[in-house]
Amino acid sequence: QIAWLIRERDIAAANILAVTFTNKAAREMKERLRELVGPESESLSVGTFHAVCARILRREIHHLGYEHSFVIYDDADQIGVIKRVLKDMDLDEKRNQPRAILSAIGSAKSELRSPDEMKRGGETHFEDIAARVYGRYQDLLRANNAVDFDDLINLTVELFEQTPSVLSWYQRRWHYVLVDEFQDTNRPQYRLVRLLTQHHRNLLVVGDDDQSIYSWRGADVLNIRSFEQDFPDARVYLLEQNYRS
Secondary structure, three states: OHHHHHHOOOOOHHHEEEEEOOHHHHHHHHHHHHHHHHHHHHHOEEEEHHHHHHHHHHHHHHHHOOOOOOEEOOHHHHHHHHHHHHHHOOOOOOOOOHHHHHHHHHHHHHOOOOHHHHHHHOOOHHHHHHHHHHHHHHHHHHHOOEEOHHHHHHHHHHHHHHOHHHHHHHHHHOOEEEEOOHHHOOHHHHHHHHHHHOOOOOEEEOOOOOOOOOHHHOOOOHHHHOHHHHOOOOOOOOHHHOOOO
């Protein structure tokens, strides 16, 4: 589809964004496009959701009060922050396991829930503790000019929603957006896609609601099932034709 846009529709490669879920898939897509369209493929924006959002934030995160040199915390860093918060709150790690709390925070972020929203929705003592830790966890990340992988997407959504001029710039840059494995998108990823395409409406998604494999990290199959409602002008093709738009 990307090669067709460039060759047959004379669309500038620089105006196309292609997003997938793994670095391997992104590399394979880049290699195929290099074979199909040659050097022009270097102007394409191709990457995972996290990589694309990281590039955006490196340029724009000052709008949210961070410095451009922000650090991306990995799993070990995140656990370290959780342990520090538990110590500061005088909570026993054995009774409030850092890994379980981090998982709860990740689940909240995959639904775009803030610490306050997580606390209001909590029904158990553990959920109350996790929500309290979540708030301090975010405060510590911000104090250290750091983000975690979930923040890469959530902060980009926040950036676009709070700074219309920035969103408009990226909408003008990427006239055509393509998303592979759409059934694996979570709520923040889908909101990001909708924000980017709400003006030009040039969106192609490829997915199969029977093939979702990332529900454990917040993938919401309802995204693909509600796609036609959110994009009523879209054309939908059967999987037998190898793609859905």
